[in-house]
Amino acid sequence: MLQPVTPEFIATLTETLGEDILRPADALYLEEPRKRIAGHAGAVVAPRNTQEVSDVLKLCSEYLIGVIPFGGGTGLVGGQIMAADQGPAPLILSLERMNTMRAIYPSENVLVAEAGMTLASIQEEAEKESRLFPLSLASEGSCRIGGNLATNAGGVNVLRYGNTRDLCLGVEAVLADGSVLNNLSRLRKDNTGYDVKNLLIGSEGTLGVITAASLRLSPRPARVGTAVLVVRDPAAALELLGIARDLSGDGVSAFELLSGTGVGFVRDTLPEIHQPFADVPEWSVLVEFGLPAALDPEALLEQLFVQGAEAGLVSDGVIAQSLAQRNQLWSLREHIPAANKKVGAIVSHDISLPLSALAEFIPHGMAKIAEIAPVRVNCFGHLGDGNLHYNVFPPVGETREAWAHVRDDIERLVHDLVHDYGGSFSAEHGIGRMKANELIRYADPTRYRVMKQMKAALDPLGILNPGAVLT
16 A cells, blocks of 8 residues: 655655655646646655656655656646545655657667657757657647647647657556666667557556657648638538548648637637638638649648639638747647636546547537536547547536536536547546546456556556546
């Protein structure tokens, strides 16, 4: 059974690693972004290198202390926060001081980064070498690559470049007993046994603590074009995605669905954000092409508009004519989460479905939710890879607190419906603690049993992120 952090443990820890390994247990480490969980901790430590991470985990194994790995604290499912009623006061292990780029190999399109580097800093280092690290998230200025790997983060460029797992060639990690996995491979092909790297990626710190990674870079597109196009409905958006792919091959970098509800939230709560249309359309898509120098993205976007209009899919559009206009269009999309926060969601869903099911699911889900309560649904997100944020808000002029009584019923309805359509209740945010019971409900029993066996093999004492993913 796990034990709380004790003065004896702290004394041993600081004797081994020095007093400066400790950090104040302030709000940064004890609040998740939506403030749905208030955490507790016996201590917070910030190791300087992999050896110190190893020393910390060896001591935690000896004292049976639970360890919560901590990146940027931006996770939305409680994977980085343990409430007081969820177990003894744990040790929070922050990777913030391990923020060095160890090496970059431009000719190989590889960068080796420590887990504490922010995503934005990795993007900047790649750009210095005229390369692209394509993972792109709203929280990229504060989230850290170790947390991105631990949750297999998604973002707006998954359609073209894949999830974080697809961008990683190798990892260095410390296991529960303090042993170090040295697997910072830069190889595209390495067929030597089980892929332990991919087992750790997405495990949310429950199987090991990732301390560094070899990351895949890409050439920067020579020419980029961006547009927001008004579409008839989500079914039309999906047809338009097919046309965009036919026109550009793999040049579609992003294809984001925007609902009138979400764009209206930005208009009403963030008036400083530019709106591309005088009247908010019911549905629109943000399309971005990243192309080689020989192709003209604006011309292809014009062709996409014409073909979409001729097919009855598109009724209006704005094609960015400058970098400033491109940034304006992206700013609208990127500020939808901030607007959502200002309005106050009753419940938020991070779901994915087969592309062929999306057009039917979106209106079907809205109709079923309306049978429970007269609420608003902001459906937006990464349509190109089937990932939607399907968030539910109170009626105009009312608060989410007034409708909290329908939260559980709506969440169960949406997750059941997603399951029936062959989808997932967690597309890119992970399981954490908030969705651990949902995993039990929806996971294939054999898969769940295998996950438990993996956990028992790699963390037999159960010290790594206890309560996250597996209950």
